[in-house]
Amino acid sequence: MDSKKIEALLQKYWNCETTLEEEQQLRQYFQHEAIPEPWKETAALFRYFEENKKKSLNDVAFDSRVMTTVQTSKRSKMVKFFYNTMRIAAGVTVLLTATWFIRNEVRKTTPQEMVDTYDDPKLAFEETKKALLMISKGFGTAETQTRKINMFNEAQEEIKKKDTKL
C-alpha cells in the first residue's frame, strides 16, 4: 500500500470517518511493513490495538468453573426450596421438643395435690368430699376436746351457784 493512501486513510481515521474495513487496513499496514520515521508513534498506537486484541483470559479452569456454577444454579431453585423447607422443619422440631421437655419438667416439679381433676366431674366431686370430710373430722376432734373444757366450765358454774346460795 503506498504511503499517500495511508496518509489519506490516517486523515480519515483521525476525523472518525473511516469504516471498520479501512481501520483494519491501517492496523494491517502498521503491523507488517517497514514504517517510515514520522509514523513510528502512530504505528505504536495501531500495534497496541492489535496486540491488545490478543490479550486473553488466561485461566484454564475458567470455563469449567463457569460451567459448574451455571449447572449448579440450574438445580439451585429446587435445592434452595428443599433447604428452606428443611430449615423451617428443623426449627419447628427443636421448638416442639423443647416445649415437650419443659412441660414434663414442670409437671414433675409441681406437687401432686396441685394436679387438678377438673376434667372429670366425678373425681372432682370425690376429691371435694374427701377434703370436706377431712375438715369435718378435724372439727369432730376439736369438739370432743372442747367438751372436756366445758366440763370445767360447768363445774365452775356449779361452785358459783352453791356460793351464792350459802
Add this chain to the structure above:
Amino acid sequence: MNIEAFQNRVLPAKNKLFRFALRFLGNEEEAKDVVQEVFIRVWNGREQMNEVQNWEAWCMRITKNLSLDRIRTLARKQTHPLETGYDVRQETLSPHESTEIQESMNRVNQFIAALPEKQRQVIHLRDVEGYSYNEICEILELDMNQVKVNLFRARNAVREKLMKINAYGL
C-alpha cells in the same frame, strides 16, 4: 437456550468481555471475577436472550454495568484505591520484548488509561474490538452522536500526545 448452546456460543466471548472489564478495572483478577459474574447473569436471564437481537452486545453491556458496580464498591471499601490499583505495567507482554516499539506501546497504554471513562470505553470498543457504531451505541447505551464525539476526542487526545513525543522525543 440449553447448556451446549451456552458453552459453544456464549462462553467463547469471554476474552472480549475480559478485555472490556480490564479496561474499566485495570486488574486482571477483578476483571475475571466480573466476567464470571456476567456469564452467571446471562445464564440466569437466558429466557430474555431470545428477545435480544445482538446477544454479544448484551453481554458487553452487562460487563459494563457490573464493572461500574465493581468500581463503585471498590471505591467504597477503599481496599484498593483505583488510582494506585491501576497497574499499567501489567500490560507489558514479556521482558525480552522491551524494544523501542514496545516502550511506545506502553506509553500508548498509559495515554488510553488516562482518558476519561467514556472515551476509553469507546476507543476500546472501536479500535481494539472492532465494533460498529451501532453496536457501540447498544453496548454503552449512548446515542450515535455521543459515541462519535467521544471517539473523536479520544483519538485526538491520543494523537496529540503521540505528536508531542514525536516533536520533543520524550
